[in-house]
Amino acid sequence: MNKDMKILIVDDFSTMRRIIKNLLRDLGFTNTHEADDGTTALPMLQGGNYDFLITDWNMPGMQGIDLLKAVRADAKLFGLPVLMVTAEAKKDQIVVAAQAGVNGYIVKPFTAEILSEKINKIFERLAATA
């Protein structure tokens, strides 16, 4: 896994963005950027050559699930790995996210180990299918 990969963290709470950013830094990922909802995130993704997207679900403006769908519908972005980190814990929601093409799903509150494990899993699987 490339530790220099460019990561976008999308969450409407700056505190949660900071926590994820710090956890990623601890895992060796320092090339992290932030956006506070889908509306700001999508143009950043389209113009930014990002390698990985970590997004919340429930946000004002464009929600995370819509951002995920927009990414999968975008000719340039459709292959971008997406990890959802959210307090949304209903089974139907997880199924919807899976159907929309999410690569991983973490329910808040979560631990540093879970984040690390899910990220590793996503990139192992991508490497295996590549």
Added chain:
Amino acid sequence: MADTSRLKQARALVRALERGNETKANDLVRELANGTEFSLFQEVGKLTRQLHDTLVNVEQDSRLVEIAGSELPDARARLDFVINKTEAAVHRTLNAVETLLLLSEKNKAGAENLSDQWFRFTRGEMAIAEFKALCHDITRFLEDVNEFATKSHGNLSEILMAQDYQDLTGQVIRRVIDVVQEVENKLVDLIRLSGGKLGSTSKLKNGTEAEGPQIGPTANAQVVANQDDVDDLLSSLGF
């Protein structure tokens, strides 16, 4: 009073009047009026009751107006306070943590560097000039460790103090719960008075609409309990 009996009374009244029996006629008029008066009193009684109820309702309405006009905006402000307070606490904590993480990395690097040199010194592989430099490094490292210990203590205390948000926000949230409880009670009373029935009126929510964190323990089969449940569900979907 039945119409037939009133009709009889009316006919008797006519007969009495035709015969010029004034006393009987007056008695009959009074009898007829009595029945009307009785239902009239009943109606007035009902109206009074309704008026009373309406006044009670209006009183409660004015309490609701007070709640809607000042207490709900106040509750909103309180909840905003909770958001701001918790946000400040997290930033305060993270600032302390970030500083400590940087310092501990620096310390670790310093210790590794020194133990490499120290290892060479103990094996007698070090020239005198190099040893002098090592002594200088050790002095600086000890200063760094001391600084780190002082900073650690300060920042850990800072993190400790930042947790005070729980007490403050807890109290504020409790106040908001009280207002919500009162609104609920008033609404239930109003619905009862207006003759409505309380039933299961909760709207069926769209299954995948975002609703934020699940509050409190839940036995809802539609909600996952932890990350393991999420992983099980996803693996059942082929993930």
